[in-house]
Amino acid sequence: MFGNLDLATLQKLWWLLASVVGSLxxxxxxxxxxxxxxWQLGKSEREKSLIxxxxxxxxxxxxxxxxxxxxxxxxxxPKFYATSFGGAYWVWIAILFTFIVQAVSFEYRKKPDNxxxxxxxxxxxxxxxxxxxxxxxxxxxxxxxGSNFVLNEYNLxxxxxxxxxxxxxxxxxxxxxxxxLVFNARVLGALxxxxxxxxxxxxxxxxxxxxxxxxxxxxxxxxxxxxLIGLLTMDGFGxxxxxxxxxxxxxxxxxxxxxxxxxxxxxxxxxxxxxxxVYSARFQNKDNGIWFAGLGTVLxxxxxxxxxxxxxxxxxxxxxxxxxxxxxxNASSSHYTLTAMTYVALIIPVVLAYxxxxxxxxxxxxxxxxxxxxxxxxxxx
Amino acid sequence: xxxxxxxxTVNWARAQFALTAMYHWIFVPLxxxxxxxxxxxxxIYVKTGKEEWKELTKFWMKLFGINFAIGxxxxxxxxxxFGTNWANYxxxxxxxxxxxxxxxxxxAFFLEATFFAVMFFxxxxxxxxxxxxxxxxxxxxxxxxxxxILVANGWMQFPTGMAFNPDTARFEMKNFFxxxxxxxxxxxxxxxxxxxxxxxxxxxxxxxxxxxxxRRHMLMAKRSIIVASVFGLIASLMLAFxxxxxxxxxxxxxxxxxxxxxxxxxxxxxxxxxxxxxVNGMKEPGDFQDPFVVEFKxxxxxxxxxxxxxxxxxxxxxxxxxxxxxxGITGVEExxxxxxxxxKYLDEYKKAKKKGDLSAASSVLSEFNKYKDFLGYGHLRxxxxxxxxxxITFYSFHIMAAVGTGIILxxxxxxxxxxRGNIETATWxxxxxxxxxxxxFVAGEAGWVVAEVGRQPWAIQGLLPVSVARTDIAPVNxxxxxxxxxxxxxxxxxxxxxxxxxxxxxxPKEVN
Numbered sequence: 001m002f003g004n005l006d007l008a009t010l011q012k013l014w015w016l017l018a019s020v021v022g023s024l025x026x027x028x029x030x031x032x033x034x035x036x037x038x039w040q041l042g043k044s045e046r047e048k049s050l051i052x053x054x055x056x057x058x059x060x061x062x063x064x065x066x067x068x069x070x071x072x073x074x075x076x077x078p079k080f081y082a083t084s085f086g087g088a089y090w091v092w093i094a095i096l097f098t099f100i101v102q103a104v105s106f107e108y109r110k111k112p113d114n115x116x117x118x119x120x121x122x123x124x125x126x127x128x129x130x131x132x133x134x135x136x137x138x139x140x141x142x143x144x145x146g147s148n149f150v151l152n153e154y155n156l157x158x159x160x161x162x163x164x165x166x167x168x169x170x171x172x173x174x175x176x177x178x179x180x181l182v183f184n185a186r187v188l189g190a191l192x193x194x195x196x197x198x199x200x201x202x203x204x205x206x207x208x209x210x211x212x213x214x215x216x217x218x219x220x221x222x223x224x225x226x227x228l229i230g231l232l233t234m235d236g237f238g239x240x241x242x243x244x245x246x247x248x249x250x251x252x253x254x255x256x257x258x259x260x261x262x263x264x265x266x267x268x269x270x271x272x273x274x275x276x277x278v279y280s281a282r283f284q285n286k287d288n289g290i291w292f293a294g295l296g297t298v299l300x301x302x303x304x305x306x307x308x309x310x311x312x313x314x315x316x317x318x319x320x321x322x323x324x325x326x327x328x329x330n331a332s333s334s335h336y337t338l339t340a341m342t343y344v345a346l347i348i349p350v351v352l353a354y355x356x357x358x359x360x361x362x363x364x365x366x367x368x369x370x371x372x373x374x375x376x377x378x379x380x381x
Numbered sequence: 382x383x384x385x386x387x388x389x390t391v392n393w394a395r396a397q398f399a400l401t402a403m404y405h406w407i408f409v410p411l412x413x414x415x416x417x418x419x420x421x422x423x424x425i426y427v428k429t430g431k432e433e434w435k436e437l438t439k440f441w442m443k444l445f446g447i448n449f450a451i452g453x454x455x456x457x458x459x460x461x462x463f464g465t466n467w468a469n470y471x472x473x474x475x476x477x478x479x480x481x482x483x484x485x486x487x488x489a490f491f492l493e494a495t496f497f498a499v500m501f502f503x504x505x506x507x508x509x510x511x512x513x514x515x516x517x518x519x520x521x522x523x524x525x526x527x528x529x530i531l532v533a534n535g536w537m538q539f540p541t542g543m544a545f546n547p548d549t550a551r552f553e554m555k556n557f558f559x560x561x562x563x564x565x566x567x568x569x570x571x572x573x574x575x576x577x578x579x580x581x582x583x584x585x586x587x588x589x590x591x592x593x594x595x596r597r598h599m600l601m602a603k604r605s606i607i608v609a610s611v612f613g614l615i616a617s618l619m620l621a622f623x624x625x626x627x628x629x630x631x632x633x634x635x636x637x638x639x640x641x642x643x644x645x646x647x648x649x650x651x652x653x654x655x656x657x658x659x660v661n662g663m664k665e666p667g668d669f670q671d672p673f674v675v676e677f678k679x680x681x682x683x684x685x686x687x688x689x690x691x692x693x694x695x696x697x698x699x700x701x702x703x704x705x706x707x708x709g710i711t712g713v714e715e716x717x718x719x720x721x722x723x724x725k726y727l728d729e730y731k732k733a734k735k736k737g738d739l740s741a742a743s744s745v746l747s748e749f750n751k752y753k754d755f756l757g758y759g760h761l762r763x764x765x766x767x768x769x770x771x772x773i774t775f776y777s778f779h780i781m782a783a784v785g786t787g788i789i790l791x792x793x794x795x796x797x798x799x800x801r802g803n804i805e806t807a808t809w810x811x812x813x814x815x816x817x818x819x820x821x822f823v824a825g826e827a828g829w830v831v832a833e834v835g836r837q838p839w840a841i842q843g844l845l846p847v848s849v850a851r852t853d854i855a856p857v858n859x860x861x862x863x864x865x866x867x868x869x870x871x872x873x874x875x876x877x878x879x880x881x882x883x884x885x886x887x888x889p890k891e892v893n
Contacts, residue, residue, distance in 0.1 A: 057502055060494035063453065068486035070460055075483035078475020078551075085461060086468020086852035093862055096461055097869070103454035104873055107446055113883040115876035153731050154550040156469050158853050333476045334546075334553040344484050351491050358495050358515075361507050371505075379439070379501060 002342040008329065010338040014076035015309045015328045017345060021069045023301025026181065027294040028062035031055045033189025033216075035102075035129035036182075038122055041193070041212060047205050048122075049110075049372050049380070054196045055189065056106040056381040057362065061355070063103065075341055079331035080316050083157045084139075087149045088165025091139050098132030106381045129189075130182055137181035139165070141174030143308040144230075144253060146237065146319035160320050173234070176226040183220030184274070184297060187213055191281060191290040198366035213289070214282040217274075224271075231307070232257075237317035239327055246314055246322040256311045263306045270299030391851050393859040394466040397866060399833070401458045403826055404870045408452035408877075410825055413527055413574055414581020414616075415445040416520035419500075420513075421608050427513045432892045437601050439504075440889030441585065442516075444881060446501060451877050455870060466859060470840050470850035477543050477554045478533055481561075485529035492522030527577070528570050535565035538832070539634045540841050545753055547730055547746060552844065564630050569832075572623040575616045576828060579788060580821045582613025586795055587818035588885055590811035598888050599805065607799045614792035620785060625686065632687035635842060637701050637767065638835035641774040643683055645697040646672045648705060652695035653678035654686070657779070660772045666702045666765050698771070702764050713764040720759025723752035757844040766846075769837040777830040784817075784824035791817045 002010070034055035042048030074081040085092050101124035108114045109121035147168070148161040161167045168174045190212040199206035236252025239245070249255070257264040273296030277289030309315035314325035332338065372380050419442050426434035460482060464471050471478075499507055499515035507515070536542075542559030543552045554560065586609050589602035631639045639645075644660050645652060658676035684693045694708055704712025726749035733742035752759075761767060791813060798804040836842055840850035852859075 053502075057498045060453070060497055061491075063457070064486065064490040064494040067457060067460060067490060068483070070464075071479070071483035071486040074460075074464070074471065074475055075479035078479050079472055081464045081475060081479065082468040082470075082472035085464025086466075086471065086854070089465055089852070089854060089858055092461060092465055093865075096458060097865070099457055100454045100869060100873075103457070104450045104876070107450035108876055108880060111447070111880045111883070113879040115872070115879055153735065155472055156853065157472075164854070164858065333479065336557075337476050337480055337554045340554070340557040341480055341483065344480075344487060347487060351487060355491065355495050358499060361511070362498060362503060365506065379443075379504070 002339045005339070005342075007332075007335045007338070010335065010342065011076075011328045011332045012310070013342065014072075014332065014338055015305070015315070017348075018069065018072045018076060019302055019305035019309070020298075021065060021072055022305060023298040025062065025065040025069055026184075026301045027188065027297045028058070028065055029133060029181070029185040029297075030188035030192040030290065030294070031059045031062045032129035032133050033182075033185030033187065034193060035125035035189070036186055037189050037193070037209075037212060038125065041190070041205070041208050043205070043208075046369055046373070047202070050197050050205075050367060050369060051193060052106065052109070052125075053372055053381050054193055054367050059102070059106055063099065066099065076333055076338060077326070077328065077331045078333055079151075079155060080326050082155075083149055083151065083326060083331075084147075084316060087157045087159040088139065088142070088147060088168070089159070090163065091135055091165035091168060094166075095132055095135045095139070098128040098135075102128035102132070110381060129185065133182045133185050134175075134178035135169075137178030138168050138171075138174040140304070141171065141177040142168050143305075143315055143317075144234065144236065145171050145173055146317040146325075148320050149318050149324060150321040151318075151324040173227065173230040176223040176230070180220050180223035180227055183216045183223065186216040187220065187274070187278060188290065188293055188297065190216065191277060191293050194281060194287045195290045196363060196367055198368045200368075202369070210281060210285075213278055217278045237314050237322070237325055239312045239314055239325075241312050244327075244330070246317070246325045248322070252313065253307050256307045256313060260306065260311055263303050263310075266299045266306070267303035270296045270301075270303060272296070273299065388848065389856040390854060390859055391848050393856055393863055394851050395847060397466060397859060397863045398459075398462060400863065400866060400870070401455060401462060402829065402833070404866075404874070405452065405455040405459055406826060406829055407822065407874070408448050408455060409527070410573075410577035410580040411448045411584055412445070412452050412523050413577030414579070414612075415441060415448070415584065416516070416523050417578065418581055418585060418609060418612060419445055420516045420520045421612065422605075423513050423516050425608075427509055433600065434604075436890045436892050437604060440601070441605070442500065443884055444584075444588075447877060447880050447884065449497070451873055454873065458866065465862075466852055466854075467840065467850050468852035470845065473551045473845060473850070474540075474841055476551060477536060477540075477560060480554070480557070481529045481533040481536075485526050485533075489522050489526035489529060492518050493526065496522065524574055527574050531569040531573055532561055532563075532566040534832075535563055535567075535569045536560050537839075537841050538569070538836060539563055539565040539630075540844055545756065547727060547749060547753075548734075550727070550731075552841075565634070568623065568627045568630055572620065572627050572828075575620040575623055576825050578616035579613055579620055580818075580825055582609040582616060582792065583788070583814070583818040583821050585609035586613070586791075587815045590814040591885070592888065593805065594808065594811045598891070601889050603799065603804060606795055606804060610792050610796040610799060614789070614796055617785070617789045617792055621789065624782070624785060628686055629689065632695070635836055636696050637698065637769065638774070638831075639687060640696065640698045640701065641769045641771045641835050642778040642831060644672050644771055644775045645683070645695060646699050648694060648696035648700040648708065648710075650684065650694045651681045651692050652683035652687070653680045654682040655679075655775075655779075658775070660775050662772045664771070666699055666768055698768055702768065713758065713761070713767040716755045716758040717761050717764050719752045720755035720757065720761070722759070723749060723754075723756040724759035726752065727756070757839070757841070757846060760846050760849045761838070766838055769835050774831055774835040777827040777834070781824045781827040781831060784820045784827075788817060788821060788824075 038048055038051050042051050105121040105124040109118045150158045190209050193209050232254045235248045235250050238249035238252050273292045277292035280286040281289040309328050314327045316326035318324040422438040426438055496515040496518040500519050503512050541563050542556035543554050546553050585605050589605040592598045592602040643655055656677045656679050659674040661671055661674055664670045664672055683695050685691050687695050696710055700710050702713045704710055704715055726745050730742055730745045730749055733745055798807040838846045840847045
């Protein structure tokens with residue numbers, strides 16, 4: 001069935017699949033956003049506990065999605081995996097560290113004899129939600145602004161900047177994308193809490209959460225503007241489809257959006273959904289904004305990844321040696337591997353279906369404070 | 382390709398991989414087995430409806446959860462370390478190696494992650510049966526993830542189902558099923574998961590023994606011991622069986638590893654097994670030193686185990702390095718020579734193609750094809766480099782095998798006294814259970830040392846040595862991250878052990 005698809009189609013399909021996983025990760029970053037709101041919104045131990053237990057029941061999904069994003073890129077675009085992880089070494093190591101400390105923090109924070117005390121584990125969660133997401137955004141920014149590497153004739157990577165990837169944080173576009181993601185995650189986090197927690201008898205807490213949706217959206221706006229203006233005006237990297245030669249093209253990403261109107265539409269719809277959900281949460285007292293903002297974030301993610309990888313655009317360009325830039329065509333796995341992986345990907349709808357089913361089962365009743373303080377309290381985070 | 386190699390980067394990268402893998406393997410075996418034990422306990426609860434079984438299940442689940450979190454933390458590093466420290470590897474074999482990692486994410490990790498939340502927080506949110514189903518899904522999910530990562534590891538031990546593409550200068554997959562069903566994949570999966578079942582059963586037995594010794598939670602402890610010793614006994618017998626299978630396929634495909642495991646330098650018919658020995662660490666290929674300072678041998682047993690044929694010839698390290706015409710063994714020396722030609726022709730092919738000289742390229746390519754199977758050997762600086770560290774491999778193998786054999790007896794004893802109903806009076810057995818739990822940890826780690834150190838210098842057996850597989854990066858970076866990981870993992874391990882001990886001290890909730 002899939003064996004008949006030509007290589008280019010499979011490469012495009014796998015870029016789409018990787019983009020979907022990456023975009024779902026950005027939505028699931030409501031966990032990371034929530035982590036950064038623990039201290040700000042949780043004024044009492046009870047409130048803190050509600051926040052942590054609410055997002056804590058989803059942290060592994062986010063974590064697993066990140067791992068799958070890495071795995072899918074490895075399987076489908078191994079040259080990217082090798083070039084970026086081996087090259088931009090310190091950015092990835094720093095990101096990974098924030099995820100190592102996250103993984104234990106929910107479980108260990110409240111357990112007696114946990115060596116550091118709860119505040120340190122809360123700080124770990126904060127770091128993961130701020131530094132971790134900021135650096136991920138910065139790394140994604142290099143899809144547009146380029147990196148410092150050269151590939152030799154054996155396709156082996158040489159990184160030309162001693163900062164090994166951290167230099168990406170010197171670029172205002174990259175950092176703005178990172179900061180936008182941090183604040184967007186906080187918007188998502190607050191929206192998730194609004195929908196997931198039973199605030200009966202805790203009006204102040206609810207009001208604080210609702211305000212956080214709005215204030216973090218306002219904080220995200222300037223960074224969003226910098227990213228959008230940057231994207232629409234910057235010179236981008238383009239590939240000549242006939243020769244494979246990479247060159248700088250003025251207004252490349254603006255051209256991509258015009259030449260792929262569907263992507264432009266997705267981007268606008270995504271941004272619209274996020275704005276709508278913030279509006280409805282703040283001014284219409286709606287609690288279910290997470291679904292609109294979540295879908296919106298996924299759409300924005302898809303538009304960003306599509307702009308980076310489709311329409312003769314190298315998704316991982318090299319600033320120092322344009323011809324070393326990675327495209328979805330020169331960085332991919334073989335036809336055979338992509339075909340095999342496409343068969344495996346048929347299981348994805350099943351996975352999504354059981355995740356949705358379990359999510360519904362678990363979240364049909366909102367999280368009550370009593371649940372965390374009753375006789376079963378020992379089971380909770 | 383082989384520019385100036387900075388060996389210290391390779392060695393720090395190796396050390397870092399060993400560190401993260403060994404830390405990871407502290408937690409993973411417990412995850413693999415404890416999930417099944419929790420599933421057994423909960424199944425009994427659902428069948429009998431007795432609250433004691435529910436509390437017993439919850440207690441072991443709590444310990445499982447503490448362990449699971451740090452297993453996840455150490456696991457993510459391993460996946461990404463292939464990219465950060467082994468970038469050339471990621472490119473050169475990513476076409477094959479990436480697939481099982483992605484599949485692991487799709488089919489296994491999501492099962493774990495999704496149903497884990499139900500297992501811990503769903504007691505009052507979903508039906509009893511759906512909760513039980515979720516617990517089983519976590520058990521199956523964690524073992525499926527072991528399957529896929531071990532398929533990947535099995536392929537590193539025995540690369541199959543692929544071919545080298547000189548144009549991209551990488552290996553590409555040709556047969557997915559050959560990769561998945563390779564004898565190594567099956568052997569690695571069965572041996573590693575059963576070792577997890579064994580360790581987890583001992584974990585339960587050790588903690589239950591502690592309660593029996595303290596005369597606390599007696600009923601819960603006795604029940605836990607019965608289930609764990611049945612599971613453990615079956616698993617330990619399978620462990621021995623799969624271990625024998627592992628050695629058998631090593632003899633076929635990784636004879637150098639087998640020779641190092643037994644410290645066998647000169648091949649022989651009727652090859653003995655060294656039951657106990659002190660290795661002469663100074664010995665090198667081709668010299669005349671004694672391989673052992675002290676040794677007790679069981680004659681003929683290695684021939685039987687390695688080839689399943691009494692009296693058969695088992696090659697030693699010297700045969701494998703220098704070749705043995707009589708036995709039809711091509712030595713590494715010979716293969717290195719051919720490999721250097723492969724490297725040279727590949728380089729010429731690349732140059733000819735760059736110049737656009739297609740006829741030269743095609744004639745060089747046909748020369749390359751004659752030697753391409755030895756390409757990996759072309760990167761070795763000398764034939765001696767193909768010999769793994771013999772002492773480490775030998776001792777690790779012997780510790781693993783000795784502990785593994787003893788464990789069978791321990792499970793048998795616990796089961797015997799449990800069935801007879803006088804485990805409460807067999808107090809002498811409790812400390813032995815606890816000691817063997819610790820020994821089983823050591824044995825599990827030793828097993829991985831045999832598997833991985835025993836196949837050095839290869840990242841991919843025979844195809845890609847670690848010196849080529851590494852990232853082009855200054856050693857200081859890898860050294861720094863090594864110590865960062867060491868400090869982080871050690872602190873988190875201390876936290877984990879303290880939390881675990883506290884929970885054990887608190888114990889399960891008693892049902893009146």
